Amino acid sequence: MKEGCGIKEEIWIEKYRPVSLEDVVGQEEIVKRLKSYVRSRNVPHLLFSGPPGVGKTAAAISMVRELYGQEWRGNFIELNASDERGIDVVRHKVKDFARTAPLGGAEFKVIFLDEADALTSDAQSALRRTMERYSSICRFVLSCNYSSKIIEPIQSRCAVYRFRSLSDEAVGERMKKIAEAEGVEVTEGGMGAIVYVARGDMRKAINALQAASLMEGTVTEETIYQITATARPEEIRELLAAALAGKFTQARSLLDDLLLVQGLSGEDVIIQIHRQMMSLMDSDDLSATTSVRLMDRIGEIDFRMTEGANERIQLEALLAYFALAGSER
Structure with a gap:
């Protein structure tokens, strides 16, 4: 759609998605560990857990981009387990990708399972065996909100990283950069309101900023609370x-x-x-x-x-x- 329709052409969440580990904010210790994996090109199976909107998916995709460069899509597949949560997705989609050889001389491929805590117990049990069987040519990165919903045999096969909610400072700093890049004027109260309603969720903060910018020229505190259905x-x-x-x-x-x-x-x-x-x-x-x-x-x-x-x-x-x-x- 065109801007003349009152709607921006791009969704800012996708536009400002991190493309490198340097762009992932608020998770400095985890980013440091992932960088060491990239340098050594020795990546274990990984399990990312934490609340939504804190950079789990961004960290996984950024790591893969740095591992493979421009050819990263050929050795990477992303599946959302909440869409297909049964055992068939493991037996067919995951297994078929895992058994094929890496492309372009890569040491291994990466399978990213988002919202893995939505997988049924049977599917997780099947995944455990697949992870073990194809570990020489494939690495698994699992992302979930609650690590307790992942069965112990899978957790024991993975290096577990727990992402924390983003600090108010990290959210505010990134929102200021996006507002400046988009030419959006945000009042001090408006920025404080964005940080308040986000509660450490960067996606919610970006959505609030974009939606408010479409309503008025200047993003104010009143606008943010109105569009997010939040009381002052x-x-x-x-x-x-x-x-x-x-x-x-x-x-x-x-x-x-x-x-x-x-x-x-x-x-x-x-x-x-x-x-x-x-x-x-x-x-x-x-x-x-x-x-x-x-x-x-x-x-x-x-x-x-x-x-x-x-x-x-x-x-x-x-x-x-x-x-x-x-x-x-």
């Missing part, structure tokens, strides 16, 4: 302060504004309440005992909502509990 931190603070002060009716009115006017889901609200509770605990506004009780109740309400309970009733029950706890302080 001060709104959540006001909600909790009213509840803890025993003003249940006022707190309920503020909750109605978040759910009905701003259109937030119950899950969005409970996550932001949890984040704000951490700030309250750090500021010593609550006693240790009260903080523990409130955090326990937040977890219980979150579980109930996950199980299908009515969001509004559960959140109002949480505010009522906050009001009771506040009166006992």
Whole structure:
């Protein structure tokens, strides 16, 4: 599509995807290890685990690019295990690629299985044998959000790297570079809002910046919160302060504004309440005992909502509990 349609021609996530290990931010120790593999051209099977949007896929593809140069696509295949999670994908696609010889004089080929924790137990068991049988000409890189969902025999065959959430500084620095490259003006509050809603997820940050840039010439704090369906931190603070002060009716009115006017889901609200509770605990506004009780109740309400309970009733029950706890302080 053309820019005249109001839509940029490129999705910025793909446009600014790292092409070398130097471009992967916030994972310095892991990048250092991967560079040593590239230099020695001796790569073990790898297992990358961590939250979404922190550079797992980018690190894997960047390593392969540096290993093979311009011919990297001939010795690399990427499969998303969440699309095809059964044993057939291992028996056919993975095995067929693994058994063929590397191209261009390469020592080995690389198979990248993204979201490998979505593979069934049978598929993982079949993958274990394939990894063992073709290890002389093929290396496996597995990416997952939860390493506990990968069976132990596979974990023991891999060098495990745990990616952490990106720091606010790393996200902010990369967003400033992208905004400058795209000619987008971002206010200081807008940049702070991008970092807040991203929560260490670079994909979410880039998406927020691009979407906001299409709405207005200057990206502001208000625009970011609007397009990401996120409440301002001060709104959540006001909600909790009213509840803890025993003003249940006022707190309920503020909750109605978040759910009905701003259109937030119950899950969005409970996550932001949890984040704000951490700030309250750090500021010593609550006693240790009260903080523990409130955090326990937040977890219980979150579980109930996950199980299908009515969001509004559960959140109002949480505010009522906050009001009771506040009166006992």
